[in-house]
Amino acid sequence: MVVAIVVCILAGCQQPDRINSRPPSGEPAAPKAQRITRFDIEWSDYKVDTADIPHNTALSVFLAEQGVPAAKLNQLPSGLRGVFPVRSIRAGRPTYLFRTQDSSLAYWVYSHTPSVYLKIDLQGDSLHATLDTLATTRTVRLLHATIESSLWNAMVQAGAKPEVALALSDIFAWTVDFFALGKGDQFYAVYEQESLDSVPIGIGTIFTARYISDRKDTVAAYRFVQNGIYSYWDARGNSLRRAFLKAPLKFSRISSHFSYARMHPILHTVRAHTGVDYAAPAGTPVMALGDGTVIERGYKGGGGNTVKIRHNSVYTTAYLHLKGYAKGIAPGVRVTQGQAIGYVGSTGMATGPHLDFRVWMNGKPVNPLTLKSPSVEPIGSENREAFQREVQRQDSLLASYGQE
Numbered sequence: 001m002v003v004a005i006v007v008c009i010l011a012g013c014q015q016p017d018r019i020n021s022r023p024p025s026g027e028p029a030a031p032k033a034q035r036i037t038r039f040d041i042e043w044s045d046y047k048v049d050t051a052d053i054p055h056n057t058a059l060s061v062f063l064a065e066q067g068v069p070a071a072k073l074n075q076l077p078s079g080l081r082g083v084f085p086v087r088s089i090r091a092g093r094p095t096y097l098f099r100t101q102d103s104s105l106a107y108w109v110y111s112h113t114p115s116v117y118l119k120i121d122l123q124g125d126s127l128h129a130t131l132d133t134l135a136t137t138r139t140v141r142l143l144h145a146t147i148e149s150s151l152w153n154a155m156v157q158a159g160a161k162p163e164v165a166l167a168l169s170d171i172f173a174w175t176v177d178f179f180a181l182g183k184g185d186q187f188y189a190v191y192e193q194e195s196l197d198s199v200p201i202g203i204g205t206i207f208t209a210r211y212i213s214d215r216k217d218t219v220a221a222y223r224f225v226q227n228g229i230y231s232y233w234d235a236r237g238n239s240l241r242r243a244f245l246k247a248p249l250k251f252s253r254i255s256s257h258f259s260y261a262r263m264h265p266i267l268h269t270v271r272a273h274t275g276v277d278y279a280a281p282a283g284t285p286v287m288a289l290g291d292g293t294v295i296e297r298g299y300k301g302g303g304g305n306t307v308k309i310r311h312n313s314v315y316t317t318a319y320l321h322l323k324g325y326a327k328g329i330a331p332g333v334r335v336t337q338g339q340a341i342g343y344v345g346s347t348g349m350a351t352g353p354h355l356d357f358r359v360w361m362n363g364k365p366v367n368p369l370t371l372k373s374p375s376v377e378p379i380g381s382e383n384r385e386a387f388q389r390e391v392q393r394q395d396s397l398l399a400s401y402g403q404e
Contacts, residue, residue: 038134039096039109039119046098046106055091066097066105068122075127082330083129086120087289100160114201115194138192138204147185153179154187163203164191164251168211169250171221171232173338174242174373176211178250181279184214188398217330222394225377237379237387244290244373245263245337248357249278249344275320275358277367282323282353284344289317290373291360297330303356304348307341316363321347328374 027291037043053062060073080086089110098107110118115136121128145151155165168177168187209221210231221232221240232240288309294314296308305322307329310342323345335341346353359368379387 021376033099039107039117040132041098041107042082044099044343046100047103049099051095051097052093053089053091053095059086059089063105063108063315066108067103068105072122072127077129078127079120079400084112084131088112091120114196114199134196135198136194136201137198138194138262140207141191141193143187143189143191147181147183147186147187149183150364151181151187161193161200161203164189164206166192166250167203167206168209169210171206172211172219173245174220175234175240175246176195177246177369179247182214186210186212188212189399190394208398210398221393222387224379224383224390226377226383233379233387235391237384239376240377241376242349242373243337243376244315244371247278247286247354247368248287248289248317249280249284250287275318275356275365278344278355278357280353280355282343282345284353284355285326285340286319286322286344286355286393288341289340290315292317292335294331294333294335294341297325299347302349305342305345305349308334309341314362318358319351319361320358321345321354323347323353 002317018403033158051066055060062074063076064073069382076086082272094111094358096107096111096158097105098109100106102109106121106123108120108122112118112121112131115134117134119132121130122195131289141160142162143155143158143164145154145160147154148157151169152162154166155162163275168189172178189209189372190208191206193200194204205223206221206225211219212223220307222235224229224232224233234240249297286307290311292309292311294307295310296318298306300306303320305324306320307322308316308318308401310316319342321344322342325342326340329335329341344353344355357368359366361369361371
């Protein structure tokens with residue numbers, strides 16, 4: 001269930017009508033020839049077409065095919081420098097072509113996201129590029145989702161965009177085990193839904209959130225600013241962020257637990273398995289459990305492609321059977337919590353794609369699922385009173401919609 005509770009208009013957007021040309025998929029339709037301005041261009045002054053950049057086609061080649069002269073194309077590198085990196089222009093994204101009466105191209109607009117666009121002015125002797133955003137509306141909504149199979153499906157069934165699931169998994173990454181969600185578990189959230197021309201295009205801020213397990217255990221997340229940075233805290237003022245993530249993957253499942261007597265799936269002998277296996281599609285990003293230094297990167301026999309990280313003088317983690325390594329991962333490199341270090345694979349002795357994840361404490365293997373991770377900086381004494389007021393405000397907001 002998603003309930004709209006407040007509408008905040010950031011800026012007005014006129015609803016465009018269709019033109020004869022095909023509108024880009026998932027993008028607002030192009031308006032008819034009338035006095036409508038979009039991208040700071042009067043549409044009625046031009047003939048407007050749409051076109052996607054084909055795959056494996058350079059921007060200069062694409063624009064040349066649209067009739068842009070070579071003299072202008074030579075200005076592309078300098079014109080885009082400091083405005084928008086040309087390597088970030090993606091094939092398949094919608095573009096708009098504004099032509100004058102003689103069919104020469106006056107403007108080219110690249111829709112980087114539904115609301116962010118790059119505009120190249122091709123009029124005159126010099127090329128001029130600008131990066132800007134379209135005005136959007138933000139609606140504050142209350143979400144209530146009950147787990148039946150997965151968080152992702154629960155969000156969709158509740159009428160929320162899947163991006164809400166990603167945001168909640170980030171907020172509760174250190175405190176909720178998303179691999180152990182049970183049927184009947186509940187999530188509540190107050191968040192912003194961003195729309196363009198009444199079409200949802202993403203989410204903004206999540207102001208507060210709750211996770212309630214089927215055992216009625218509750219984890220609350222209160223958004224509050226400290227030292228100029230917004231983060232999420234529990235009701236006692238402890239940061240939800242921990243030294244270690246709950247798991248090095250998102251949206252997967254545990255296929256094998258920590259054990260000193262497991263039947264090996266390939267060797268068919270009883271052996272110790274001092275780690276946890278996470279089944280996930282090949283290529284799924286694997287994240288560093290916490291800040292640390294890479295001490296090993298390479299092929300390790302049955303473990304296949306492996307990355308090992310020393311986090312401090314006590315904790316070390318390892319990530320086995322990787323398909324490959326993230327760019328820049330090498331011994332001696334510092335990594336940060338949540339940084340991609342590799343990708344799920346099935347190298348070494350593996351029956352299928354999965355991550356074998358291991359943790360050592362003072363050189364001895366420990367069960368990753370029972371690892372206790374301390375929180376980081378709590379709310380300071382100078383902010384305690386303001387924080388408690390914010391807790392009361394957010395609790396009252398949720399209570400007014402039936403969530404105690």
